[in-house]
Amino acid sequence: MKQNHLKQRQLDSRGRWGGRSGLAMVEFAVGSLVLTMVFAGTFQFGYMFYQYNLLEDAVVTAAHWAAQYTYVSTTSTPSTDMLTKVQNMTVYGDPNGSTSTNPLNPVVPNLTTANVNFTVTMSGSGTQVVPGTMTVAIGGGSATNFTVNGIFPSWHGIIASFTANGKPTATYPFQGVYAPDPTCSASGC
Amino acid sequence: MQKIRSRRHITSGGNVLVESALILLAFFGLLIGTFDFGQFLYVHQSLVERVRYAARWAATSGAANGATADQVRNMVLYNQSTSPGSGTPTYFNLTASNVTVTYTTDTVCFTSGAQDSLFKRVTIQVSGYQYVILSPYISGTYTGPTITVDQPIYQDFSSPTTMCS
Numbered sequence: 001m002k003q004n005h006l007k008q009r010q011l012d013s014r015g016r017w018g019g020r021s022g023l024a025m026v027e028f029a030v031g032s033l034v035l036t037m038v039f040a041g042t043f044q045f046g047y048m049f050y051q052y053n054l055l056e057d058a059v060v061t062a063a064h065w066a067a068q069y070t071y072v073s074t075t076s077t078p079s080t081d082m083l084t085k086v087q088n089m090t091v092y093g094d095p096n097g098s099t100s101t102n103p104l105n106p107v108v109p110n111l112t113t114a115n116v117n118f119t120v121t122m123s124g125s126g127t128q129v130v131p132g133t134m135t136v137a138i139g140g141g142s143a144t145n146f147t148v149n150g151i152f153p154s155w156h157g158i159i160a161s162f163t164a165n166g167k168p169t170a171t172y173p174f175q176g177v178y179a180p181d182p183t184c185s186a187s188g189c
Numbered sequence: 190m191q192k193i194r195s196r197r198h199i200t201s202g203g204n205v206l207v208e209s210a211l212i213l214l215a216f217f218g219l220l221i222g223t224f225d226f227g228q229f230l231y232v233h234q235s236l237v238e239r240v241r242y243a244a245r246w247a248a249t250s251g252a253a254n255g256a257t258a259d260q261v262r263n264m265v266l267y268n269q270s271t272s273p274g275s276g277t278p279t280y281f282n283l284t285a286s287n288v289t290v291t292y293t294t295d296t297v298c299f300t301s302g303a304q305d306s307l308f309k310r311v312t313i314q315v316s317g318y319q320y321v322i323l324s325p326y327i328s329g330t331y332t333g334p335t336i337t338v339d340q341p342i343y344q345d346f347s348s349p350t351t352m353c354s
Binding site for chain 1: 241293295297299301302303304306308310312337338339340341343344
């Protein structure tokens with residue numbers, strides 16, 4: 001038995017061919033591939049989770065802002081002025097949006113105001129109807145769904161992004177001034 | 190036979206040394222890199238939480254008492270609105286110059302007949318914070334990502350009715 005390992009191509013005690021030389025490279029290839037994928041997956045998930053957290057904070061801030069803004073529409077369709085400002089608040093953290101004098105970056109890369117879904121519910125009935133809640137969401141409804149991209153592109157069907165379709169979302173009860181404009185039609189202002 | 194065995198043993202020993210050196214280098218690189226990344230995430234999230242807390246304070250208690258930008262900055266640095274005096278360590282060694290507090294008042298003129306009004310908000314920004322990285326070859330200090338937190342405060346009802354005319 002002691003001499004056996006000096007001879008090549010000899011079955012060892014476990015019934016395998018002796019010698020380890022050829023296997024090291026294969027093992028390294030397989031091992032490093034697995035390890036690289038595990039690390040890539042961790043970064044991928046982590047970065048998407050981080051972006052989701054930023055979006056979550058953005059919708060909360062925008063819904064909070066909307067809850068304080070004077071509501072002039074008589075219906076659950078907000079005025080275009082308010083819609084634009086809520087969308088800007090979500091994307092840029094500023095109701096005035098990104099301007100030439102005050103250029104701002106979207107909170108998450110590639111997020112646009114078209115991705116922001118702003119919905120209002122009215123409460124009460126008959127002639128006593130007031131704004132009830134202000135909800136801001138990413139994607140869903142009339143908004144364009146937003147794709148949150150990871151760091152690495154998709155490879156062999158491995159998840160590289162997810163679609164924000166109505167989530168994250170935040171709802172605040174209305175706490176501002178309701179000043180309905182009688183010139184607003186049922187379709188909005 | 191004994192001779193051959195011992196020579197083989199020595200050759201193998203050399204390989205093990207080189208192999209261990211390579212593997213340990215990679216292993217400790219990954220290990221320290223993980224520590225660095227974990228520390229970065231921890232400090233970053235701590236700073237974000239502190240800034241959010243300061244923004245909430247500015248919008249509630251601070252707004253009720255007319256807090257200044259300096260007081261909000263102290264909330265970020267020391268978790269209290271008054272400065273505890275020089276020499277007191279700040280949160281993760283932030284410096285006052287890292288923290289920018291801006292009060293913004295948006296004037297809105299409604300064409301619909303609603304009363305023209307002022308909407309106040311606060312923006313806290315932490316920029317230029319230096320993170321320490323210990324990993325070999327990339328060790329040093331790095332400027333972290335800018336943290337921006339916006340917080341609506343209130344609608345200013347005391348605004349004059351003629352401001353938009």
